[in-house]
Amino acid sequence: MKKPGSARRQHARATINDVAERAGVSPMTVSRVINGEGNVRASTRESVNLAIEALGYLPNKAARSLASASQIQIGLIYDNPSSSFLSAMLLGVLEQARQSDTQIVVVECDNEAQGIEAIRNMVRSGMDGIILSPPLADSEYVLQLLQDSDILAVTIGTQHVDHEVLSVQIDDYRAGFEMTEHIIGLGHRRIGFIAGNPAQQSSGLRLAGYRDALAQAGIDVDERLIAQGYFTYRSGLDAAEQLLALEPRPTAIFASNDDMAAATVASAHRHHIEIPEELTVCGVDDTLLATTIWPEITTIRQPIVDMSHTAIEMLEKAIRAKRAGMASESTHLTVDFRLVKRDSDGPPPSV
């Protein structure tokens, strides 16, 4: 009831030859058209396009990458599997990878040891490049391993100028600085700060930005206003409690990320402190949480999806350069962030 070989319209997807035949040209010309090469007469191009349309032709990816030997394989290693950072990153990476002919292999790991193991595996299995997200990408050891392994790699959202590993990140120092400036501009003087995990470079940079903005405004830094957190909601809760117990209480709290800002909001609510009337709360990242909770949090937006696009592009470029035998310089790209004003900040309560 359906002889094989009779290959009717059944499942024999149109090939480049079918298109060529229908358009009365050679397959090569069709190839030129679909690849947008300029040197095809307009009329030829048009008839080819017509044929493509009519046949619903779609190039076969596998054939394409096989013939052009263009395929790139990139490994994506992440821990911190729950964060919405990951979700955005994944999306960005996949979108970009789809366009270029790049295969992404995603591997999860629970800790640095596993991450290192994963990297080793990827190197051994001939992956062309590796892309790393924050917690792992902050490890000196990992960075060094990557560099020594003679594999191309890129990190997203992490600072490290002293390694050859590529990177895309925002300027965390400026993020800390500008947010603090923003809060000062609102009229605040007693501004609490919740620092992030000291193992991540960005933590120190954001804190430095906070300090310098304060200094620039001629405000002395009160060390009691700086609480240690670890980028988790839970740690933010403790830090916020500590800050809110201070006498006099800070009129604003700048948390190094949204999770901790959200925790600060929760903590404030628990103490019946109104936001933003009695307390301004700001974060960094613009993750899901920032707009999930109420009031929505004023924060710094890292364009993670775009950063991921860029990261893949950089890596692809470097890989192609390497394949062509050219040395590519290591790049550290800093992308712009944006302060997103929402509902959790305002002037300090009039004393």
Next chain:
Amino acid sequence: MKKPGSARRQHARATINDVAERAGVSPMTVSRVINGEGNVRASTRESVNLAIEALGYLPNKAARSLASASQIQIGLIYDNPSSSFLSAMLLGVLEQARQSDTQIVVVECDNEAQGIEAIRNMVRSGMDGIILSPPLADSEYVLQLLQDSDILAVTIGTQHVDHEVLSVQIDDYRAGFEMTEHIIGLGHRRIGFIAGNPAQQSSGLRLAGYRDALAQAGIDVDERLIAQGYFTYRSGLDAAEQLLALEPRPTAIFASNDDMAAATVASAHRHHIEIPEELTVCGVDDTLLATTIWPEITTIRQPIVDMSHTAIEMLEKAIRAKRAGMASESTHLTVDFRLVKRDSDGPPPSV
């Protein structure tokens, strides 16, 4: 400085021929070994493996799928881009897709109209199958379109027995029922319920489960205890306020998802209501939020990653069956959920 053809170890990744040569066998035998086909003598297999090891050989995916014509293309359409549901789903889908030789094309859409457009595009472009997530997958129109389009599709986390579209989901009715039972078991009688978006089937089912569990326990359903939400944090906040204003106040609130449960926690905190001492709060989904906030929420865990694996597997199977000319029956797989007990529930305050 690098003649083509001299193809030293430069970047000419070892091919199956290199391996064959080194092992002193034919490429075909190597192929058999790497595909784990049984009919190879152990000694032969071993020498091939040795050669593979030595050369660091890795099969070329593109060549493989081209030769075996096995490649499957599946489109993944989602809206609701922020939810952690998406992240889990993406992970699951990708993991599974990587193993089988399946290409995933991810497309975002902001609303149903765009989703429909996306489906049309995918059908036209010869995608083998489509995978859909909740908000879109709940649309009758979309389901019908899929069915009419003669394309295989699967939905995750959505109920619809009356269409030929495949589906993987938990039993939302039982989820509602069991959670309510759990809360009743704790000793509660006045149990508030926050319903989800009425456009999603799961909302009604969870509510029905709630009603029936109550009925079974001989508790009359007080309609004022049922508040309308829309699965968003914001809507949960309003619903919770409404419920907490009731006299007498419910001793427990069961929200149809974690976002609304989290909102309920926030709302309770605002009113200085201790959780779980004065109020039990439970959710459904076990998303990121459930364990991010404090106290961590007792909830129903949907194994989204596994469900995604399964969904892809089902789709692949159906696609292969279709290619082989066999009709595959439409399957609606219901997977087990688990009630995850955490810190947001407890016995009612002693009156």
Next chain:
DNA sequence: CTGAAAGCGCTAACAC
């Protein structure tokens, strides 16, 4: 501007 020939790396199908 267009075409012909050759082959990317692998696996079906068949032989032996």
Next chain:
DNA sequence: GTGTTAGCGCTTTCAG
């Protein structure tokens, strides 16, 4: 058990 012969669908030469 193993090798041979084709050819997947496309792009790369290199000719015209």
